[in-house]
Amino acid sequence: MGLTRCKIFGKILHLLLFVIFITIDPSPAKPDQDDEEGIMIKITDTVLEIIQTDEIASEALRTGLLNLSAYADKIHKNVENATKKPVKRGTIVVALSRITKHLPNAAALIQDVSLTNIGIKSSLTILTYKKSIDTQRKISVMNPFLLPINDLFSVTEGPEEITIICSDRSKDIILKNIGSKPKAEINGLVAVSVAFSEKQATTPNIIYTLLSALATKRINIFELVSTYTELSFIIAKEDMEPAIKAMNIYFNK
Incomplete structure (x- = not known):
């Protein structure tokens, strides 16, 4: 009788372990698309705040004369410090590209004074x-x-x-x-x-x-x-x- 109970308990335990194993996905979870978009928006906002304090770069970006890769290198550390996480240079370049699309409609800093x-x-x-x-x-x-x-x-x-x-x-x-x-x-x-x-x-x-x-x-x-x-x-x-x-x-x- 005791042996039979042990066998039954062993089978139940084996079944539970099997169920747990198949329900756990061994591959790492991929970030949700909405999360990625939220991260990108935060980086874009940070880059925008930085470039708004840099008058020369802001005007160069507005007129399409700014080297995005070179400027991304320049502000890389500032972006990481502001967002408190590692940020790829390419991500900053993408953020600058996004900002560029909205700048042509902005008024020029230097006006045509007469x-x-x-x-x-x-x-x-x-x-x-x-x-x-x-x-x-x-x-x-x-x-x-x-x-x-x-x-x-x-x-x-x-x-x-x-x-x-x-x-x-x-x-x-x-x-x-x-x-x-x-x-x-x-x-x-x-x-x-x-x-x-x-x-x-x-x-x-x-x-x-x-x-x-x-x-x-x-x-x-x-x-x-x-x-x-x-x-x-x-x-x-x-x-x-x-x-x-x-x-x-x-x-x-």
Whole structure:
């Protein structure tokens, strides 16, 4: 009787092992197609975020001039760091190709600016003060009552500072009227001022285009003064000539 029970138990155990064996697929599971698509979308989003911070590459991609393989090599590590997983270079190239299809409709970063006037004001100074109620009050009564009406005079207030741009001949009047030493004083500056149409005043990237023209010549811009259709770059006197050449490209274009 005991032997019979052992045989029956053995057969049942054998049958269970057989069922378990045939239900387990020894081959590794293939990723679901939806999962693969999700991974690709995440990589594409990451590549898009990277290229949107790279102005030169973004414009080259938009115009079809970017070497996708070379750029994929350049950003490979950044993509892996952002996605926190290994990524093949070919996957990045595919992502760039996907992005390219949507870029031709995007507006160009560099706009076709047409300047109507270029002017220069020399012998300028920048004075920066710590912001206070007393300083604000003293500045408010200076222009136009104490300063020459044709002089450049601009006041910019930040959270902690007040910056004044003025002519050298107005500087002494301002220093005397405020009565305290500025935290910064920069002399020997000029303003290269440009004007454009009202239509272009509402066009995106007009200022960016002009700034880029100066940036390519490595010109440091101390301050910007802008009105509706005018923009003045406050720069060092020695940068005046290359700045004018950069702006002349867009004059009466």
